[in-house]
Amino acid sequence: MAETTSIADTQDIELRASIDRSLRHPVMFFFTSGAVWLALAIVLGLVASAKKHSPEFLECFSFLDAGKVDAAHMSALVYGWGAQAAFGMIIWFMARLSRKTCTASGTILFAGHLWNFGVMVGVGFILAGEGSGVAYMEFPMPVWPVLFFAFILITVWSLIQFQVRDAGHVYVSQWYLLAAMLWFPWVFITAWFFVFVLDGNPVMVAGIASWFKATLFLLFFLPVALASAYYLAPKVTGGPVHSYNLALFGFWALAFLGPWAGMQKLMGAPIPQFLPYAGAAAMVLILIPAIAVGVNILKTVIGQTDVVAQSPSLRFTAFGVVAFVIFGVLSCGLHTTNALKMVQFSYTGYGMDILGLYGVFSLCAFGAIYFIVPRITRREWLSRRFIRWHYYLSLYGVAAIVVCAIVGGVMQGAGIEDVSQPFGTMSRFASSYGWGVTLAWGFLLFANLFFCLHLLLMWARLGRRSSHPTLLKSHHASNPHGPDGEVDNYDTPTASSAH
């Protein structure tokens, strides 16, 4: 292990350090503002979930009506946290993998502020009751071009870096990053055009919106998360990715299936009949890339369980990858025609959204953030305990949301299908699961308080100045230098330098 570390030569370290330095402001901006948006999204999610089982909760505030707060919650989660975390990951990973410093960090920072401004205006309009009313595209129409412009300004430099890279070899993570950067504009422009510009049939507009929702996850958030997993797993363990062929297989399976998904939400609605069935089939097939990626990443890290246990980055990433496999299995089961009929109008869809956005994407993003931030701030994370709390609360929180929403959704769907029962019985059935979801958002709120506080302290350059990484395992017994952080020893790479 120590051998690998000492091989790293001056030029290499200097290049990496200069890349990190060139990107430190935009990346830190994306991560910190993303974390704050995540905190807001979780508070809104808590309120939105509470409204589902206790409608009288906070009813004195009209801007927190169920419809508004639900839309604001998802929008803040997707565009405030998700997109910004993804931008930070894209620009950092792409710069590192293409070995190019960023020359446009000022522009990216400006575009980041523009994006934040757009999201803020959009969420404000939603809470004021002026949202567009299209699921997942709730911001009013004029916000979307601003967001798109900001997106182009943020990512175009990464495309250029990829284009002018020296080496010919394209690493797996780069496929995913490149794909995410090219798919996002396609999905975004198409959905925006058909929903807001063309005056089409309203049923089809709902179909396009649900296509957008599915593809935004499958073709943007998921590829960024997988790029991070394919980067961190070999990087932290020092081993090679298990199989190049499997990586190719998983990537192209996702690329081929992703664009078909989404319309299954409109099963039974009067749109051309094959569309919802093709969507359902694509969602069933998502299990294939999920298994491919899951096997590949987990086999990469499987021999090094102690490294996974120690490294915050790898723990979060491994959990995110496992969540993707679970997502694939559930997606396969819940999108067969009989199951879909039952859960189509229930909580289940929300459970799958959260499993995807929080379970898969966000956990991989946390892993990436725990890896990237010490490099760009040149400080180590302050508290092992904060990270551990963040990890366990996230784990239990997201698991509770997914279990409650999916099991509750199945019960709810069964209640809707049972015509001999009045509607109210079904609602009472589901409301106990609603309580579970609310409680779980509470877990996530605590998790994110630790995360957000920790990140803001790092942002304020209050991190530890040390050459010892903050790992999740105590080394009091084995580390000759004493507890982490107490002894500074820049000159001696330690045995525990896996991270």
Next chain:
Amino acid sequence: MADHSKSRDLRPDLDENINVAEAHAALKAAPAVGREKSLRENGMESVSLWLLLVSGVVLLVAGAVFGQGGGFLNYGELVKDGYIQGNSPVGEEEPLLPQPALSFLQKQGAKHYSTCNGCHGPGGAGQPGNNIPPLAGSEWVNGNTEKLLLIVHNGVTGPISVAGATYNSQMGAIGANLGPKEMASLLTYIRTSWGNTGDIVTPEMAANGLAISKKRGGGKTTAEELKKSHDKMLSGAKLAPDTLLDPETWEPVTKADDSQDAAEGAAN
């Protein structure tokens, strides 16, 4: 671990040029960067058989789902038959519940009476001053139904004695376009309103009457002709006023299949 270093400069995030002193100086400046490991050559394991088998099973499931969509890429078919719930709860669709025959036929007939309204008046009193006979208390309305139907369907001309007075005028074939259901409801309406004491004319009776009228060959009737050859009740089963009718088919329903019929109505 060092054996994979040959082609490293072709790979991203990695260069090789060892200078320990400089490396340590750089490490000092950026400790986290310095302890990073390099990305290594991808493993070349082949895709395992069980993974391909699982993918095949998933592919089969997905194919079954897609196959249920029916015609491939058919833009014409919008909704697959039977996707929506077949059984909706009883009592959800108010207008489609079975209704008592008398009130149902009266309600339907009242719509058609608006045509008669202009001459015979909303109360069926007619306009004796203008030579238009009343319907209320008229023996032609309360009495045998065949002649009544022929009057409505073909019109009437010449002197006619109604409720003790003789009228001599023309009535057009106002009801020439009414089908059996409409005719039945109209006749039931005028025979049971304004104190009239007639009974229900069923669509079956009206259909028989229209057949007779067709055989007769058209042309306005006269009181004399009606009295001579059409002074009888229309043939057909009588209907009690509180028999439940299915509002879709106008057929009587028995209590037992009420719910079923209503449900069918809802599903249609």
